[in-house]
Amino acid sequence: MKVVILGCGRAGSILAQLLARDSHDVTIIDYNADAFRRIADSKVHQVVGTGIDVAVLRRAGIEQADVFIAVTNGDNTNIMSTQIATREFNVPKSLARIYDPSRAQAYREIGVNTICTSMLAAGLLRDFVLDKPWGSVLDYIDPPVATQGDAQMDGEA
Amino acid sequence: MYVIIVGGGKVGYYLTRELLGQDFEVALLEKDKRRLAYLQTELGEVVLPGDGCEVRYMEDAGFGRADVVVAVTGDDEDNLVICQMAKKLYNVKRVLARVNDPANEQFFQKLGIRTTVNSTRIIYNLIEQTIESDAVVPLAALQQGEYEIVEISVSEKSPVVGHTLMQVNLPPEALIVAVLRGGEARIPTGAINLENGDTLIALVRSEAEEALATVFA
Numbered sequence: 001m002k003v004v005i006l007g008c009g010r011a012g013s014i015l016a017q018l019l020a021r022d023s024h025d026v027t028i029i030d031y032n033a034d035a036f037r038r039i040a041d042s043k044v045h046q047v048v049g050t051g052i053d054v055a056v057l058r059r060a061g062i063e064q065a066d067v068f069i070a071v072t073n074g075d076n077t078n079i080m081s082t083q084i085a086t087r088e089f090n091v092p093k094s095l096a097r098i099y100d101p102s103r104a105q106a107y108r109e110i111g112v113n114t115i116c117t118s119m120l121a122a123g124l125l126r127d128f129v130l131d132k133p134w135g136s137v138l139d140y141i142d143p144p145v146a147t148q149g150d151a152q153m154d155g156e157a
Numbered sequence: 158m159y160v161i162i163v164g165g166g167k168v169g170y171y172l173t174r175e176l177l178g179q180d181f182e183v184a185l186l187e188k189d190k191r192r193l194a195y196l197q198t199e200l201g202e203v204v205l206p207g208d209g210c211e212v213r214y215m216e217d218a219g220f221g222r223a224d225v226v227v228a229v230t231g232d233d234e235d236n237l238v239i240c241q242m243a244k245k246l247y248n249v250k251r252v253l254a255r256v257n258d259p260a261n262e263q264f265f266q267k268l269g270i271r272t273t274v275n276s277t278r279i280i281y282n283l284i285e286q287t288i289e290s291d292a293v294v295p296l297a298a299l300q301q302g303e304y305e306i307v308e309i310s311v312s313e314k315s316p317v318v319g320h321t322l323m324q325v326n327l328p329p330e331a332l333i334v335a336v337l338r339g340g341e342a343r344i345p346t347g348a349i350n351l352e353n354g355d356t357l358i359a360l361v362r363s364e365a366e367e368a369l370a371t372v373f374a
Contacts, residue, residue: 083268100211106242
């Protein structure tokens with residue numbers, strides 16, 4: 001599987017290496033070349049640039065990508081790049097990591113796949129505090145990804 | 158008319174000042190605390206603290222009753238999200254985004270943000286106009302540059318001088334919409350005789366611009 005990951009922070013770099021270890025073709029993008037110090041696995045391809053720039057995404061092989069994952073620390077960069085990946089490059093599967101719950105929900109409702117890790121972490125911590133066993137992701141984020149047939153943000157929608 | 162401007166940089170600042178001068182009801186959102194203090198000193202209570210893509214600040218600013226939302230931060234991704242959220246959550250009828258990278262304009266269109274302003278492209282077009290030595294000079298771009306309004310100078314060497322407009326073999330995707338002569342503009346018929354010194358205004362599909370230029374050169 002070809003996977004393009006935007007953002008080489010902790011989440012992005014770990015994800016890249018987990019997938020590369022399973023022999024997937026992984027390219028990671030970050031505007032700061034320094035961020036690649038987190039990547040020890042030489043099989044992970046690295047591209048320097050910003051993820052809302054089509055030329056950069058092309059260089060990362062977005063046209064052949066099966067999956068696009070946006071995990072920069074900017075919610076809006078993740079939202080915009082995910083929309084470019086799906087709407088411009090028809091990447092079949094994509095997900096934006098979002099910190100702001102209201103933004104994550106608003107975009108989920110218009111068909112952009114988002115996962116709000118703040119909600120996820122807060123829910124897990126709450127259950128820990130209350131001595132409740134941890135549930136599935138679905139218990140913390142509802143729904144975790146957009147469902148098919150959701151309205152698109154087109155035209156005057 | 159209630160206008161909300163997000164982003165208190167230079168564009169946001171001057172825009173707010175202009176609109177206040179025209180008696181619009183205006184709110185300007187700025188998330189940087191230091192910039193906010195400056196803006197509040199200069200513009201007063203219309204300047205509100207907060208991030209224009211966060212719902213609680215959008216509520217405070219009254220996005221629900223805004224007639225127009227203008228996103229003019231320096232970051233295209235922020236401007237996109239501000240406009241999309243304004244449309245999606247608050248049904249704001251008119252949203253306008255500043256786009257910094259010309260390549261992003263088409264995505265904004267695709268993602269439902271129809272009105273964009275791109276200063277990079279405007280300045281680029283102005284430079285192109287001043288350095289263009291050809292007889293055809295672009296005046297304005299329509300439909301994200303798919304069509305152009307151009308100005309054509311008819312010189313004495315031009316092969317069209319002395320011919321009627323009907324006799325001129327224009328490319329199929331070009332239309333002469335005005336002939337400027339002697340300080341007057343005329344909407345031409347096919348019978349008009351073209352003269353040295355005429356200036357023609359044409360609507361042309363951008364791809365046909367070169368073909369149009371060769372007709373008059």
